Amino acid sequence: MSTTVKAPKLKTSAMIASFADPGQKTSSAPFGHALVKAAEADPRIVGLTADLGKYTDMHIFAKAFPERFFQMGMAEQLLFGAAAGFAETGLVPFASTYSVFAARRAYDFLCLDIAEPNLNVNIVGALPGLTTGYGPSHQATEDMAIFRGMPNLTIVDPCDSVDIEQAVPQLAASDGPTYLRLLRGNVPRVLDEYDYTFELGRAKVLRGGNDVVFVSSGLMTMRALQAAEALAAHKVDVAVVHAPTIKPFDASTVLAELNTDRLAVTLENHSVVGGLFETVASAVVTAGLGKRVVPVALPDEFLDAGALPTLHERYGLSVQQIVAKVLAELG
Amino acid sequence: MGVTHSLETRKQHIGETAMERIERVGAAAHRIRHHALNMGEVQGQGYVGQALGAADMLAVAYADQLRYRANDPEWAGRDRFLLSTGHYAIGHYAALAEAGIIPVEELESYGSDDSRLPMSGMSTYTPGMEISGGSLGHGLAIAVGIALGLRHQGSSARVYNFLSDGELDEGSTWEAAMGAHHHQLGNLTAMVDINALQADGKTDTVLRTEPVTDKWEAFGWYAQRVDGNDVGALLAAFDNAAAQAAAVGRPSVVLCDTKVGRGVPLLEEREKAHFMRIEEHEWQLCRQQLTAGFNGKAQR
Numbered sequence: 001m002s003t004t005v006k007a008p009k010l011k012t013s014a015m016i017a018s019f020a021d022p023g024q025k026t027s028s029a030p031f032g033h034a035l036v037k038a039a040e041a042d043p044r045i046v047g048l049t050a051d052l053g054k055y056t057d058m059h060i061f062a063k064a065f066p067e068r069f070f071q072m073g074m075a076e077q078l079l080f081g082a083a084a085g086f087a088e089t090g091l092v093p094f095a096s097t098y099s100v101f102a103a104r105r106a107y108d109f110l111c112l113d114i115a116e117p118n119l120n121v122n123i124v125g126a127l128p129g130l131t132t133g134y135g136p137s138h139q140a141t142e143d144m145a146i147f148r149g150m151p152n153l154t155i156v157d158p159c160d161s162v163d164i165e166q167a168v169p170q171l172a173a174s175d176g177p178t179y180l181r182l183l184r185g186n187v188p189r190v191l192d193e194y195d196y197t198f199e200l201g202r203a204k205v206l207r208g209g210n211d212v213v214f215v216s217s218g219l220m221t222m223r224a225l226q227a228a229e230a231l232a233a234h235k236v237d238v239a240v241v242h243a244p245t246i247k248p249f250d251a252s253t254v255l256a257e258l259n260t261d262r263l264a265v266t267l268e269n270h271s272v273v274g275g276l277f278e279t280v281a282s283a284v285v286t287a288g289l290g291k292r293v294v295p296v297a298l299p300d301e302f303l304d305a306g307a308l309p310t311l312h313e314r315y316g317l318s319v320q321q322i323v324a325k326v327l328a329e330l331g
Numbered sequence: 332m333g334v335t336h337s338l339e340t341r342k343q344h345i346g347e348t349a350m351e352r353i354e355r356v357g358a359a360a361h362r363i364r365h366h367a368l369n370m371g372e373v374q375g376q377g378y379v380g381q382a383l384g385a386a387d388m389l390a391v392a393y394a395d396q397l398r399y400r401a402n403d404p405e406w407a408g409r410d411r412f413l414l415s416t417g418h419y420a421i422g423h424y425a426a427l428a429e430a431g432i433i434p435v436e437e438l439e440s441y442g443s444d445d446s447r448l449p450m451s452g453m454s455t456y457t458p459g460m461e462i463s464g465g466s467l468g469h470g471l472a473i474a475v476g477i478a479l480g481l482r483h484q485g486s487s488a489r490v491y492n493f494l495s496d497g498e499l500d501e502g503s504t505w506e507a508a509m510g511a512h513h514h515q516l517g518n519l520t521a522m523v524d525i526n527a528l529q530a531d532g533k534t535d536t537v538l539r540t541e542p543v544t545d546k547w548e549a550f551g552w553y554a555q556r557v558d559g560n561d562v563g564a565l566l567a568a569f570d571n572a573a574a575q576a577a578a579v580g581r582p583s584v585v586l587c588d589t590k591v592g593r594g595v596p597l598l599e600e601r602e603k604a605h606f607m608r609i610e611e612h613e614w615q616l617c618r619q620q621l622t623a624g625f626n627g628k629a630q631r
């Protein structure tokens with residue numbers, strides 16, 4: 001007879017709205033508000049969605065600019081084809097859907113209608129990586145792997161609301177197509193604590209450290225900063241480099257940080273295949289650094305459904321798991 | 332920023348009779364066919380059958396319906412003609428030459444290295460080519476965005492999307508058809524080449540698309556079905572479509588039944604193929620048959 005008391009199981013629904021930690025400082029719908037602000041300054045901006053306006057924070061824009069918002073229905077091929085058409089007439093569309101649909105379902109339309117003619121269309125994909133507990137139908141764990149092979153496409157993996165707010169006007173201003181891995185709803189506000197501004201195409205050193213260097217993107221930069229704090233208690237000094245633009249990749253900034261004896265770790269909310277880790281690895285090999293790089297990334301598997309804290313712990317994205325991995329590496 | 336119709340840019344001639352108009356457009360179609368045969372001979376094979384079949388549709392568009400400036404293909408007020416079927420580029424290049432947008436002499440570079448006229452049409456290569464087709468089922472979706480974008484900016488320009496019955500297999504075509512109706516794109520006209528042939532064989536054996544007219548009507552479009560090799564019938568249908576064109580209204584579709592190889596009996600009678608093989612000695616015969624047929628019709 002077992003006497004073990006079972007911990008209450010977490011519920012998937014509890015974490016749908018946000019992956020913010022309890023009590024963490026957040027901003028509501030930063031993308032929607034940033035798009036409104038950008039659109040006030042740039043009349044070329046229009047918003048499109050494929051029946052996911054409310055779930056990609058596009059509804060904020062739709063409410064502010066109803067005449068500049070176009071609902072394309074649950075039809076992602078039409079969404080991207082039409083976005084290309086809008087751009088052909090000189091407008092600057094932001095087209096939102098879930099990352100799984102952008103990457104898997106309508107790839108050909110993004111590739112040939114938008115990327116090949118190098119149009120200024122900005123794709124906004126919600127639920128990147130493991131930010132939903134709904135399982136593989138909703139978890140875009142390989143979106144960057146799919147998109148990195150597409151010529152002309154700029155890929156941005158923002159950390160928080162600060163990144164998103166600062167990225168949106170830069171995405172609108174840049175000439176070619178972009179893909180933004182959207183964090184939606186109540187999005188943590190982290191980077192305002194650092195001397196940091198988002199610059200498209202640039203990686204930034206957020207903190208220095210003598211023992212370990214983290215290279216991270218997306219929400220994993222938040223976890224990297226938390227893990228760095230936790231590792232300080234173990235007398236491990238960790239530097240954090242935030243690389244929100246995955247392509248084109250700021251290899252020179254990252255390689256300058258990796259060209260030391262420190263333990264190098266990449267951290268990403270994405271499959272270990274084809275994302276930040278392999279981007280960094282190819283830069284390291286190309287430069288002939290001969291440097292070992294340890295990945296913190298999602299496994300090359302279809303992931304389980306469940307509550308996000310459970311899944312982040314299971315697949316190694318939690319602060320606790322990062323700390324354990326680093327300590328094990330350092331022996 | 333409303334754009335006015337300009338008689339200089341719209342090739343419909345004042346004062347011509349209905350018969351003169353049909354003859355003028357028919358002559359343009361004849362020249363398009365002739366160009367297509369010449370281009371086909373350069374490659375030794377190709378989508379000549381489709382170009383011959385669609386020549387009347389292309390002639391009605393470029394010699395009669397579209398507003399454009401031949402010396403300024405990017406003119407903001409132009410009507411947009413989107414070739415969704417990239418492999419029909421051979422016919423489209425011939426029409427662009429007929430329209431004066433590209434020089435006739437350039438046609439002989441079709442499909443050659445460094446040519447502006449690749450085998451499958453691409454917007455980045457060719458003046459007057461609005462989109463890169465070829466991956467089928469894209470044109471109508473892009474057309475929806477262009478039509479919305481033009482209307483949003485107050486333009487009265489119209490959008491024409493040329494697609495084929497094979498493309499009706501693609502779900503994206505119907506996504507776009509729904510979107511065009513939902514957004515009441517009265518400035519959008521689709522023209523479907525129904526040659527009943529696709530890559531693997533006859534359309535009704537590959538994937539049955541009939542009843543085509545009923546489908547478009549069910550999707551909320553103003554649908555007309557005509558003999559796509561009858562210039563008079565085509566002109567009447569496009570006039571009908573133009574008469575009800577509006578910034579906000581029903582989108583129009585002209586469903587055109589065409590014959591692969593039309594105008595060249597040798598090819599009309601040959602077993603139909605998506606990619607037609609024509610022997611070296613046959614090209615001159617094709618041209619002779621085309622000319623003889625055209626002259627014979629003109630004499631009647």
